[in-house]
Amino acid sequence: MNVKYGTFFGAGVIAATDRNDDLIASGELVRLYTHPPAPTTPQPARKIGGSYQADGYIVSRFTTTAGAERVVFEFNEPKGMLHIFTPEQIEVKL
Secondary structure, eight states: OOOOOOOEEEETTEEETHHHHHHETEEEEEEEEOOOOSSSSOOEEEEEEOOOOOOEEEEEEEEEETTTTEEEEEEETTTTEEEOOHHHHHHHOO
8 A cells, every 4th residue: 555644533542544535444444534625816806894805715615514615815915824704704806
């Protein structure tokens, strides 16, 4: 097996992935969750409301396990910083 990374789970259970992103845990082989692809082009946007505003880009969107929509926002300053916001906190620039 060609291990990408390993993680400890609870009381000494070790999991590791191989080249095919299979998860090995307690001797069983399980498929890892595959994240949806990121947008091909980040969308220019602005964080609005609250105590500060900021310019940046929407780099991803997802739904939480509770069913709420979230937006991953990458700040221009400091460059590369990521925060997760609700869609109401982000204004897409046209």
